[in-house]
Structures are given as structure tokens and as C-alpha cells.
């Protein structure tokens with residue numbers, strides 16, 4: 141039976157949110173944003189294990205959440221690193237022996253649809269690596285430091301990449317170890333796999349799977365919680 145592990149990263153400072161409390165702990169409905177995310181993966185029966193990576197100072201508080209919300213798939217709460225990539229790497233190394241597949245997910249994305257999470261995993265099972273994404277709606281342009289437009293990529297080829305990102309664990313660990321050896325730091329996990337020559341597939345998700353990043357995202361998240369995810 142292939143074991144599926146999830147690494148949820150929540151060790152960032154949330155600086156763009158401009159709050160003293162790190163954004164992953166801000167309330168969404170009656171509980172922290174991070175708890176919603178943890179509960180979503182807890183409730184996917186195919187998930188065998190969850191490793192939570194958070195700030196050093198927040199490990200005890202997260203262990204309390206694990207107890208309070210009966211998150212019994214959380215097998216470890218560990219401290220992250222300076223960059224998201226470092227946090228993910230620490231989480232990967234904590235997964236149980238025998239874990240064949242891994243989903244890497246942002247703790248501040250509480251709304252992926254469970255069916256789409258599983259579709260992403262199925263695609264990775266077939267091809268080794270897959271990510272959830274949505275077609276961009278705006279025209280995207282490359283702009284230089286002087287704020288002058290340099291080019292306009294064809295919008296039909298542009299996708300906004302989300303998480304979870306799904307991988308065969310051995311493939312992702314190899315990519316992480318190579319990136320570390322070469323001093324490469326990317327902004328998502330797929331980048332590290334792409335640079336090894338492995339093709340990463342996209343699975344179309346939905347626009348509700350937002351990454352809560354700036355203050356404007358908070359009322360939108362409350363709306364999604366009450367009007368889409370049915371709380």
C-alpha cells in the first residue's frame with residue numbers, strides 16, 4: 141500500500157499581512173487559518189501522515205492545536221527554516237520510512253477542494269510530479285526596474301501555481317538535495333524538480349484555493365468559508 145504523507149509549511153513571518161500575529165494564526169471563522177488547513181488534510185482518508193513545520197516559538201502552540209482538534213494524523217510538529225524551501229526540506233526528512241508519495245502544502249491555503257487534492261496526487265502517481273493551478277485571468281507583463289514593460293507573454297500559456305504540489309517522495313528529496321548542493325532557492329517545490337529535467341504536470345484547480353497573503357485576502361477568505369466551503 142503506497143503511503144501518502146503531507147508536509148504543511150507554516151513557519152513564515154507573514155510580513156506582507158502587516159500584523160503582529162503571524163498570518164497563519166489569524167482567526168478564520170472560529171479558529172486559526174492553520175487549523176482549517178490541517179483539518180482539511182486530516183479529513184482526507186487517503187492521507188496517512190501529516191508533518192507540520194512551523195516557527196520555533198510556535199511549536200508548543202501547534203501541539204496544543206493537534207490535541208484540541210484531534211488531529212491524530214499529525215505525527216510531528218517541527219521548526220522551519222529561513223526560507224520556505226528550507227522548511228519544506230526539514231518536513232520531508234521527518235516523514236515516516238516507507239512514505240512513497242508526498243503532498244507539500246502552504247499552511248495559509250485553507251481551501252483546496254479535497255477532490256482536486258486527490259486528482260493532483262493521482263496525476264503524480266502517473267507522472268511523478270503534479271501541481272494544482274488555475275489559468276491566469278489578467279494579462280501578465282514582464283516589467284523592468286524602471287517600471288517599463290518589456291514583454292507580454294501569451295496569456296494562454298500562463299497558469300497561477302498553487303499547492304498542494306504532489307511528488308514521488310524519492311524524486312522530490314533528490315531534487316531538494318541537488319538544490320541544496322548547488323545553492324539554488326526557488327519559490328515552489330516544482331521548480332526544484334523541473335530543474336532536474338522531470339516534467340511536472342498541472343492539474344486544474346479552482347480560484348477559491350487562495351494563499352492568504354495580504355490584508356485584502358482576509359474578508360475574501362471569510363466569504364469563501366461561509367459561502368463556498370459551507371461553514
Ligand SMILES: Nc1ccn([C@@H]2O[C@H](COP(=O)(O)OP(=O)(O)OP(=O)(O)O)[C@@H](O)[C@H]2O)c(=O)n1
Nearest residue numbers: 149150151152153154155156222223224227247
Ligand atoms: N521560511 C518560511 C517561509 C514561508 N513558509 C510558509 O510557506 C507558505 C507560503 O509562504 P508565504 O505566503 O510567503 O508566507 P510568509 O513567508 O509567511 O509571508 P511573507 O512573504 O509575506 O512574509 C506559508 O504557509 C508560510 O508560513 C515557511 O514555512 N517557512
Ligand SMILES: C[C@](O)(CO)[C@H](O)COP(=O)(O)O
Nearest residue numbers: 224246301302303327328351
Ligand atoms: C508555493 C506557492 O504557494 C505557489 O504559488 C508560492 O510560490 C509561495 O510563495 P511565497 O512567497 O512563499 O508565498
